[in-house]
Amino acid sequence: MVGNPSRALAWALIFLLMPGCATLWDGDWEEDGHRRIYLYEVQPGDTLGRIAWRHGLRVEQLQRWNELANPDEIQAGAYLVLNPPGDEGAAGGHAADTAPGQTEDTTREPPPPPDDAPDYELGWVWPADGEVRRSYATDSGGKSGIQIGGSEGDTVRAAADGEVVYSGSGLRGYGNLVIVMHDDRFLSAYGYNRALNVAEGERVSGGDPIAEMGRAPGADEASLHFEIRIDGEVVDPEDYLPARDL
The missing domain is CATH 2.70.70.10 (Glucose Permease (Domain IIA))
Structure with missing residues (x-):
């Protein structure tokens, strides 16, 4: 596990953007029968929302897979499961040992926006001047x-x-x-x-x-x-x- 939180965040963001990254996963994992369970160690200052988008997941997925009634109850040093249980993976059409951030379909329609998209503004500006x-x-x-x-x-x-x-x-x-x-x-x-x-x-x-x-x-x-x-x-x-x- 990477010790520097900033470096850990940077690499987690790489996994967020990288398709097919299962073979590159360098975090903790454990065996459960025929499948791997991918784990993330909660860092000081982490929130469930931040952990979710680092790994290309939704907050409600992390809550369900880790049986968290309250998303604010995570504590530094605890481990969160980052992939679904075997039965859910099979039912949902995803491999049970899929690593965080991994995508199986490389050609697909753009996903819809989150159901609870923030209603506040960040003062966005265009990143470049072209068309x-x-x-x-x-x-x-x-x-x-x-x-x-x-x-x-x-x-x-x-x-x-x-x-x-x-x-x-x-x-x-x-x-x-x-x-x-x-x-x-x-x-x-x-x-x-x-x-x-x-x-x-x-x-x-x-x-x-x-x-x-x-x-x-x-x-x-x-x-x-x-x-x-x-x-x-x-x-x-x-x-x-x-x-x-x-």
Whole structure:
């Protein structure tokens, strides 16, 4: 188990975005008959909502799998189960030993927004100035979000105030990637950058430059891959970004 909470958070966010990550899971697990049970050690300051979106899960899933009547009752040092029991996994059409963040269908319709999406505003701004070249969708690589066009080197901005929890190129399929955690529920991700201008742990304000736009491998034009997630659930960024005239 990773000892540094910030580093643990960064790697957990990688699992959140990575399809098919079962073989890369480096957290705790235990055997239960023929299946693996994946475990997460609660860190000081964790909330169930934060743990859920780190691992691409819903709060109600964690409550059910861990028999938590009150989502506020988790304690630092306790372990939470991150995958469903065998009977639920079979009934729901998912493998019982599926690792956190793993997706089985790589081509699928965008999931609906969370039923209890927050009704507060974070003061969102557009992360880049170009036109939306691809609207909200889930592509064959398992990524959900929008593609914003532009030119190589264009400024990529933080879409709202928050903390940089990942800045690097360790996640295959996203190129140089920045992830910003805005609060316990909201996260935004910025992929395919030419250069990264922020470090993990850095606080940013909405509109601050965080990267330079680049190109996805094989692409003819530069673009920014942009995602917003609530409790780990992907949502359409254009539902949150302000209207604009181009």
